[in-house]
Amino acid sequence: MLIRYITQIGRYFLMLKEIFNKQTKWSVMRNLIFKEIDDLIIGSLGIVAFISFFVGGVVAIQTALNLTNPLIPKYLIGFATRQSVILEFAPTFISVIMAGKMGSFITSSIGTMRVTEQIDALEVMGVNSLNYLVFPKIIALLLYPFVIGISMFLGVLGGWMAGVYGGFTSSDEFINGAQLDFIPFHIVYAFLKTLIFAMLLATIPSFHGYYMKGGALEVGRASTVSFVWTSVTIITFNYILTQLLLGS
Amino acid sequence: MIEVKNIEKSFGGIKILKGVSTVFETGKTNLIIGQSGSGKTVMLKSLLGIHTPESGTISFDGRIYSELAPDEKRDLRTEIGMVFQGSALFDSMTVAENVGFPLKMFTKDNNSKIQERVDFVLKRVNLTDAHKKLPSEISGGMQKRVAIARAIVNNPKYLFCDEPNSGLDPNTAILIDNLIKEITEEYNITTVINTHDMNSVMEIGEKILFLKDGLKAWEGTKEEIFRTDNEAVVAFVYSSNLFKKVREAYLKE
Numbered sequence: 001m002l003i004r005y006i007t008q009i010g011r012y013f014l015m016l017k018e019i020f021n022k023q024t025k026w027s028v029m030r031n032l033i034f035k036e037i038d039d040l041i042i043g044s045l046g047i048v049a050f051i052s053f054f055v056g057g058v059v060a061i062q063t064a065l066n067l068t069n070p071l072i073p074k075y076l077i078g079f080a081t082r083q084s085v086i087l088e089f090a091p092t093f094i095s096v097i098m099a100g101k102m103g104s105f106i107t108s109s110i111g112t113m114r115v116t117e118q119i120d121a122l123e124v125m126g127v128n129s130l131n132y133l134v135f136p137k138i139i140a141l142l143l144y145p146f147v148i149g150i151s152m153f154l155g156v157l158g159g160w161m162a163g164v165y166g167g168f169t170s171s172d173e174f175i176n177g178a179q180l181d182f183i184p185f186h187i188v189y190a191f192l193k194t195l196i197f198a199m200l201l202a203t204i205p206s207f208h209g210y211y212m213k214g215g216a217l218e219v220g221r222a223s224t225v226s227f228v229w230t231s232v233t234i235i236t237f238n239y240i241l242t243q244l245l246l247g248s
Numbered sequence: 249m250i251e252v253k254n255i256e257k258s259f260g261g262i263k264i265l266k267g268v269s270t271v272f273e274t275g276k277t278n279l280i281i282g283q284s285g286s287g288k289t290v291m292l293k294s295l296l297g298i299h300t301p302e303s304g305t306i307s308f309d310g311r312i313y314s315e316l317a318p319d320e321k322r323d324l325r326t327e328i329g330m331v332f333q334g335s336a337l338f339d340s341m342t343v344a345e346n347v348g349f350p351l352k353m354f355t356k357d358n359n360s361k362i363q364e365r366v367d368f369v370l371k372r373v374n375l376t377d378a379h380k381k382l383p384s385e386i387s388g389g390m391q392k393r394v395a396i397a398r399a400i401v402n403n404p405k406y407l408f409c410d411e412p413n414s415g416l417d418p419n420t421a422i423l424i425d426n427l428i429k430e431i432t433e434e435y436n437i438t439t440v441i442n443t444h445d446m447n448s449v450m451e452i453g454e455k456i457l458f459l460k461d462g463l464k465a466w467e468g469t470k471e472e473i474f475r476t477d478n479e480a481v482v483a484f485v486y487s488s489n490l491f492k493k494v495r496e497a498y499l500k501e
Contacts, residue, residue, distance in 0.1 A: 022319075022322065024353070025352075025353060027352075028352055028353060112339075113339075116334055116336060116339075117332045117333070117334055117336040118336050118337075118338055118339070120296075120298055120332065120336065121330065121332060121336040121338075123297075123298065123325075124296050124297075124298070124325060124328060124330045124408075125325060125326065125328075125330075125349075125350055125353065125354075126322040126323065126324075126325035126326045126328075126353075126354070127353055128322075
């Protein structure tokens with residue numbers, strides 16, 4: 001079991017090396033990158049916006065409902081919403097959700113190409129199939145922090161709307177709380193995490209799709225396994241990065 | 249010419265190819281036949297470089313594949329055209345984009361020149377009105393023709409076909425066989441076809457390699473296959489009454 005895991009990790013790093021070998025012609029790669037930006041980034045904006053807005057609202061309501069002591073100021077609702085959304089919800093939990101959305105899309109599309117011999121066709125033609133299939137995804141996901149930036153904004157906006165229009169706090173109190181003790185490094189920390197999660201989101205599902213064997217059933221199975229491993233890796237890296245960047 | 253010398257290949261400790269040697273000649277349709285599990289697909293994938301044999305050599309006009317540098321291997325692969333069993337067309341591309349793909353990847357031709365060549369090869373395979381269709385919008389026979397057009401668009405020296413007739417009706421199967429034979433002769437390509445289809449053997453088999461249990465059991469021409477006494481070949485090729493009668497009629501002549 002352990003040997004299998006170590007072998008898989010080694011194979012994953014060999015795949016990373018191969019992705020950057022023998023580049024595809026720029027004129028072809030450019031179109032592939034635009035297509036991936038459309039599929040992975042633009043295609044995710046709707047669901048990210050929806051989830052962020054409503055979860056931001058729920059965070060604000062939950063905080064308000066737990067502030068039962070009249071000595072605790074109401075501006076804490078804005079403060080708690082900002083901290084939760086910027087530090088954890090937007091970068092980490094949206095990434096776990098994207099492991100399901102983007103990850104299963106990547107695994108199933110590459111896996112289907114594997115079972116229908118399209119990857120063999122690329123290799124036989126002399127194309128570096130890993131570079132052709134995975135490199136554009138990595139480049140497209142460099143725009144992933146942009147998605148997370150939108151998620152942060154909409155999360156806080158959702159919190160403000162739920163707090164104010166739900167009658168839990170006033171607009172001034174929420175905004176004061178949202179600006180209270182703001183540490184700019186938290187944004188740096190959040191976007192740094194996001195970039196690393198973007199790399200994991202592009203490569204782990206690709207790995208599971210590229211090296212899968214079997215037929216249609218195995219494509220579905222590979223998508224599930226890929227979601228589990230991408231989520232586990234994101235959560236593990238989240239812990240390590242938080243300890244390294246904020247813990248010391 | 250492709251020369252195969254004593255290649256062996258195993259999977260999970262089971263030897264699939266047990267030292268096969270043969271020569272696939274230029275300008276001829278070379279067929280690999282044999283029962284399921286005889287090693288045909290492993291043989292073809294070894295020729296394509298998808299599988300690496302444990303021993304033996306495969307040389308393409310004197311270039312021994314295993315001795316080439318990675319870049320030279322990739323260059324050699326640009327001289328290869330392959331028609332996969334399931335066609336392996338790229339789902340997200342139209343017919344014209346599929347056919348023009350090798351040109352876009354490996355030539356400096358501009359779009360109009362690529363389009364010209366795509367039009368030419370699609371016409372060559374009798375497909376003139378499918379340029380803008382997706383592979384999912386055309387029939388199996390048309391997909392095979394697109395796959396052949398994509399395989400020959402780059403003027404390959406070597407053409408490999410894995411079960412080109414599988415899943416096709418008899419008429420389309422004959423059309424595909426004849427198309428491959430014509431292209432082989434027209435462009436003087438070394439063509440290797442992996443097939444189960446005895447019609448193909450009788451129609452276009454200029455050189456036939458019969459594999460059994462990972463070994464070369466017999467090789468010869470389509471004329472010789474009618475006269476052979478090799479038990480394994482007779483049991484495999486003439487298992488149906490129709491082919492038995494065809495053979496009897498041929499021998500009477």
